[in-house]
Amino acid sequence: MKKTIYKADTRGHANHGWLESYHTFSFASYYDQERVHFGALRVLNDDKVDAGMGFGKHPHDNMEIISIPLFGDLAHQDSMGNNSVIKENDVQVMSAGTGIVHSEFNPNKDKKTAFLQIWLFPNKQNVEPRYGQKSFSSLERKNNFQMIVSPNPEELNTWIHQDAWFYLADLDKGFSKEYTLQKEGNGLFLFLLSGSLEVAGEKLNTRDAIGLTELESIEVKANEASKLLLMEVPMEW
Structure with missing residues (x-):
């Protein structure tokens, strides 16, 4: 097993007044040649948006975009005709494909x-753009890995064009849970939203992350009540 630690205080940071954003990977004015992507995972931004503010209309293409609200609401409009609001316990996905324009506020x-805000490189170029949104029960992630994104349309409305699986989990103090990878050769990226975890012999604290490759499964143990996002992604595609 190989591992890379991403400590919370080493992330890129931008404060635009109305928007405060932390970048795990190179983004906008933040660039670190050692942190451009983890396999197909290209962007992991941890954003806070002031009341009444947001991102104006802007384009995307050939990227899988996942938005996961942590608190508050995020209104969305796009060139596909979608006009919606996502909130805590919702997940939104967009396949930008041949091109979309959208706004968020x-x-x-x-x-x-x-x-x-999470971006993945797709496994297919120039697909027809699509949108998916789903509400998930927080009870189903209690001491469990709750799948919120997959590559399979028959599994979830929040499916994407990539052999990647995302999970949320809320673990009680002292609880251990094993995760087994869905696909051989994939890597695992774990982002700790809050709490304290032990994984692969490393201790993670709030907003720390770890990237793991060359593994089949991993044990995750909560040192205290913890919330986490686990992303299994291809290292090659």
């Missing part, structure tokens, strides 16, 4: 919105 006048 915090529709609330009195509170911030926090969300994870």
Whole structure:
């Protein structure tokens, strides 16, 4: 097994006033040649958006885009005709494919919105753009890996054009859980939203991450009550 640690305080950081963003991988003005991507995982941004503010219309193509609200609401409009609001426990996916234009903003006048913005390289170029959104029960991730993204349309509405699987988990203090990879050769990227974990002989604290390759399974142990995002992604595609 090979591992790479991404400590929370080593991430790129940008504060635009209305937007505060932490970048695990190179993004915008933050560049680190050692942190451009982890396999197909290209962007992992940890964003907070002020009340009434947001991202104006902007284009994307040939990228799988996943948004996971952590608290607050995020309103979305796009060139496919979608007009929706996603909130805590929702997951949104977009296959940008041949090209989309969209905007995102915090529709609330009195509170911030926090969300994870994640991009993956697709395994197919120039697909027809598509949108998916689903609400998930937080109870189903209690001491369990709750699948929220997959490559299989028959499994989830939040499917993407990549052999990748995403899971959320809320683990009680002292609880251990084993994860077995879905596909040989994939890597595992674990991002700790809150708490303290032990994984692969390493201790992770809030907003730390670890990338693991050359493994079939891994044991995750919570040193305290912990919330995490686990992403299994291809290292080659």
